[in-house]
Amino acid sequence: MYTGLLHTHSGLAYLVLAALIIVIFWALFGSLTGREFTERDRKLALVAFILSHVQLLVGLILYFVSPLGLQLLTGGGAMSDPVARLTALEHPVINIVAIVLITIGYSRGKKLTESRAKFRSIYMLYAIGLILLLSRLPWMNWMA
Ligand code: HEM
Structure with missing residues (x-):
């Protein structure tokens, strides 16, 4: 189960990061050109939103299964070791905050009425x- 979750989390990370980059540039371009915000723009932003939420779910399960998650945090010594602190605390907490911001960006973008404001909400918060x-990916583990 652990290996499957780790592979899923690791592979999904590429999709999440790629989707976010595409949506940010798409929305920025939409705002700069002053065009109308369409249903297609909302759906594109929704893809990145959904992918990041699936990643959040997989990450949460992984946190309880992985030796680098809760086990490390409760095992003692994780706070004084920067490598252990990254996967056991900083990566999960900061990434949850990041996904909350992405969620706010999407929801605000949906509610606002003016096209430029919709685009801005999405590209800024994403x-x-x-x-x-x-800033808080365990790059060393990922690229190893
Ligand atoms: C969009 C959000 C996230 C991204 C892009 C992401 C990405 C990654 C990546 C690339 C790795 C390294 C995987 C590898 O070694 O192959 C990783 C590891 C890990 N992530 Fe996430 N993550 C996210 C959210 C979360 C959340 C919310 C949690 C927990 C609440 C979490 C828990 C973990 C844990 C515990 C590991 C270490 C797993 C291990 O090596 O045993 N992640 N994450």
Whole structure:
């Protein structure tokens, strides 16, 4: 179960990051050109939203199964070791905050009425979310 979850989490990460980058540039371009926000724009933003939520769910399960998650946090010593602290605390907490921001960006974008404001809500909050995600990925484990 652990290996399957880790592979899913690792593979989904590519899709989440790629979808976020595409949506950010798409929305930024939409805003700069001043065009109308359409249903297609909302659906594209929704794809990145859904992928990040699936990743959140897989990550949460992984946290309880992985030796680098809760087990490490409760095992003692994780706080003083930067590598252990990353997967046991910083990566999960910061990534949850990032996904909350992405959720706000999408929901606000849906509710706002003006097209430029819709695009702005999406590209701004998705971009802050993406920066947070990138800042706390366990790159060493992922690229190993
Ligand atoms: C969009 C959000 C997230 C992304 C892009 C992401 C990405 C990643 C990546 C690339 C890895 C390294 C995988 C590997 O070694 O092959 C990883 C590991 C991990 N992630 Fe996430 N993650 C996200 C959210 C979360 C959340 C919300 C949690 C927990 C609540 C979580 C828990 C973990 C744990 C415990 C590991 C270490 C697994 C292990 O090596 O045993 N992740 N994550």
